[in-house]
Amino acid sequence: xxxxxxxxxxxxxxxxxxxxxxxxxxSGRSLPEDVNMFYEPILDWIDLYSEDPNDRxxxxxxxxxxxxxxxxxxxxxxxxxxxxxxxxxxxxxxWHYHEDEEDMLEAGEEYADIVEIPFDYVLYND
Amino acid sequence: xxxxxxxxxxxxxxxxxxxxxxxxxxxxxxxxxxxQEITKTFTSLTEKNMARSEEPNQVQRKVFNVMVECLQNxxxxxxxxxxxxxxxxxxxxxxxKGEDSYKIITGNVIRNSKIPGLxxxxxxxxxxxxxxxxxxxxxxxxETKLSKKGGAGLGLIDxxxxxxxxxxxxxxxxxxxxxxxxLTSTIKRN
Numbered sequence: 491x492x493x494x495x496x497x498x499x500x501x502x503x504x505x506x507x508x509x510x511x512x513x514x515x516x517s518g519r520s521l522p523e524d525v526n527m528f529y530e531p532i533l534d535w536i537d538l539y540s541e542d543p544n545d546r547x548x549x550x551x552x553x554x555x556x557x558x559x560x561x562x563x564x565x566x567x568x569x570x571x572x573x574x575x576x577x578x579x580x581x582x583x584x585w586h587y588h589e590d591e592e593d594m595l596e597a598g599e600e601y602a603d604i605v606e607i608p609f610d611y612v613l614y615n616d
Numbered sequence: 617x618x619x620x621x622x623x624x625x626x627x628x629x630x631x632x633x634x635x636x637x638x639x640x641x642x643x644x645x646x647x648x649x650x651x652q653e654i655t656k657t658f659t660s661l662t663e664k665n666m667a668r669s670e671e672p673n674q675v676q677r678k679v680f681n682v683m684v685e686c687l688q689n690x691x692x693x694x695x696x697x698x699x700x701x702x703x704x705x706x707x708x709x710x711x712x713k714g715e716d717s718y719k720i721i722t723g724n725v726i727r728n729s730k731i732p733g734l735x736x737x738x739x740x741x742x743x744x745x746x747x748x749x750x751x752x753x754x755x756x757x758x759e760t761k762l763s764k765k766g767g768a769g770l771g772l773i774d775x776x777x778x779x780x781x782x783x784x785x786x787x788x789x790x791x792x793x794x795x796x797x798x799l800t801s802t803i804k805r806n
Contacts, residue, residue, distance in 0.1 A: 500660070501652070501656060521655075521688070523652035526762060555680065557684050557685065558685060558770035558773075558774045559688070561757060561774075562760060562762055565757055590677065593677070593678070593681070593777075593778055596750075600754055603754060604754055
């Protein structure tokens with residue numbers, strides 16, 4: 491499968507999606523002008539991946555900030571990962587949050603309430 | 617002669633504006649089109665100012681978050697004064713730093729027909745506590761579909777959640793068709 495490797499900017503996140511190495515990570519800031527356009531290839535990639543997923547998928551979110559439009563897309567990603575889990579594969583979300591950013595921890599907990607996937611919360615500082 | 621008076625008035629206005637900004641500790645005033653570029657410029661400007669003044673990180677992050685949502689609200693939802701094919705998303709943006717809080721004030725033109733719905737959302741949001749806002753957010757994020765403009769209808773809920781303050785707002789009627797909508801978001805500094 492192709493590897494997605496997008497370098498972050500001041501309004502879009504870095505994205506790495508690599509089936510072979512098992513690295514799945516979205517990090518940085520997400521406040522793009524057009525969320526649909528930015529995330530479309532990412533959602534398409536996950537759709538393709540879910541046809542033949544790894545036995546275990548550890549998906550990392552290490553976001554410093556995301557706007558509300560991105561928050562909807564993040565839920566879409568999580569719902570796709572949930573489908574993979576429903577196929578009998580193991581899925582874990584690593585939800586990173588900065589020590590100064592309680593709101594980010596809360597955001598993770600809210601997602602964990604909505605989807606059935608297990609969340610690991612990882613605290614980091616600069 | 618009249619030109620001189622005109623120019624004097626303008627200088628006087630500039631001076632009054634400066635004084636008003638200083639007295640009210642207003643750091644930023646803008647009126648014009650609100651684009652993604654403007655959003656990025658203002659948020660990074662405000663970030664730099666806050667970092668310089670050694671504002672706690674948590675406050676800096678909240679101010680950044682709220683500014684983005686306020687500005688993107690204008691760039692997605694602002695209406696125009698005339699129907700004549702104008703599509704610019706314009707508004708005013710002000711940021712003030714007081715003893716206890718930052719205030720982010722935004723204003724934009726809105727069609728009068730949209731006011732009852734917006735008022736209802738604002739009042740509903742203001743009636744909820746932290747837990748209530750969290751469940752409204754979860755319900756909305758599940759049910760909403762992103763609009764073509766990328767709006768999720770979550771911005772105001774998010775601002776209320778992150779600030780922990782009530783949204784303060786006003787509608788000033790401009791004519792039979794449109795009003796000016798002013799929203800003030802308050803971020804406590806401690």
